[in-house]
Amino acid sequence: MAIKVKFFASLREQQPEGLNAVDADGIQTIADVWERATSTQLMPAHVLCSVNLEHREPHEAVKDGDEVAFFPPVTGG
Amino acid sequence: MAVKLEEESFDPAAEIARFEASLPVGSFGATASFVGTMRNHNEGDSVTAMTLEHYPGMTENQLEAVIEDAKKQWDIIDALIVHRVGEILPGNPIVLTAVCSAHRAAAFDACRFLMEALKSRATFWKKETLASGEQRWVEKNTPGY
Numbered sequence: 491m492a493i494k495v496k497f498f499a500s501l502r503e504q505q506p507e508g509l510n511a512v513d514a515d516g517i518q519t520i521a522d523v524w525e526r527a528t529s530t531q532l533m534p535a536h537v538l539c540s541v542n543l544e545h546r547e548p549h550e551a552v553k554d555g556d557e558v559a560f561f562p563p564v565t566g567g
Numbered sequence: 568m569a570v571k572l573e574e575e576s577f578d579p580a581a582e583i584a585r586f587e588a589s590l591p592v593g594s595f596g597a598t599a600s601f602v603g604t605m606r607n608h609n610e611g612d613s614v615t616a617m618t619l620e621h622y623p624g625m626t627e628n629q630l631e632a633v634i635e636d637a638k639k640q641w642d643i644i645d646a647l648i649v650h651r652v653g654e655i656l657p658g659n660p661i662v663l664t665a666v667c668s669a670h671r672a673a674a675f676d677a678c679r680f681l682m683e684a685l686k687s688r689a690t691f692w693k694k695e696t697l698a699s700g701e702q703r704w705v706e707k708n709t710p711g712y
Contacts, residue, residue, distance in 0.1 A: 496622070498620060498622055498690070498692060499620055499692035499694070499704055500692075500704045540622075540625060540690075543622075543624050543628055544625075545688075559622060561622070561690060561692070562692065562704070563706065563707050563708075564686075564687070564688070564689060564690055564691055564692065564708075565691060565692050565693045565704075565705040565706070565707065565708050566619065566621075566650065566661075566662070566685060566686060566689050566690075566691025566692070566708075567650075567661065567662050567685055567689075567691070
């Protein structure tokens with residue numbers, strides 16, 4: 491029972507190395523994943539997120555086996 | 568439709584030529600393209616290098632979706648997006664968008680759309696290395712319109 495977690499760019503550098511999953515037990519939303527993965531209460535407003543490679547909002551649901559990613563505003567091009 | 572992420576520097580003119588050659592001869596009357604190139608300065612500082620991080624899988628999906636969106640909005644024959652990842656030096660091309668269509672209006676408009684859409688949607692992140700040796704993440708893109 492696990493949810494894969496990925497961080498990118500500046501957020502990746504702020505997380506401990508080796509963190510790549512959280513226990514899915516009790517997790518309902520993306521924001522829950524953030525709180526469990528980072529041990530902080532609130533997901534900052536500027537942080538963007540995705541589930542299984544699709545953009546999502548923090549209140550949206552996740553389930554066991556999903557891949558959740560957190561990242562700052564994109565700056566390509 | 569083609570989306571390419573390149574770990575090494577690429578030649579935009581050669582990419583456009585290959586793209587055109589992949590289409591039926593005589594099928595298009597217009598090719599519009601845009602090339603984004605790395606500057607040696609940003610926000611008043613000298614920049615000596617840049618690293619482009621991306622989200623493998625999601626980035627390619629988004630670029631393909633951007634092209635699909637363009638095809639829904641304009642009568643185009645095909646489109647190409649080439650984007651660098653990894654370490655980039657000033658003067659290197661970062662991105663190429665190209666569109667072929669029967670007439671110029673659709674090619675111009677769709678090419679502009681591809682650039683603006685990828686800059687706001689595609690999961691790339693730039694980290695600059697300054698002349699001082701300091702490294703910093705680029706926090707946001709400049710508005711295009």
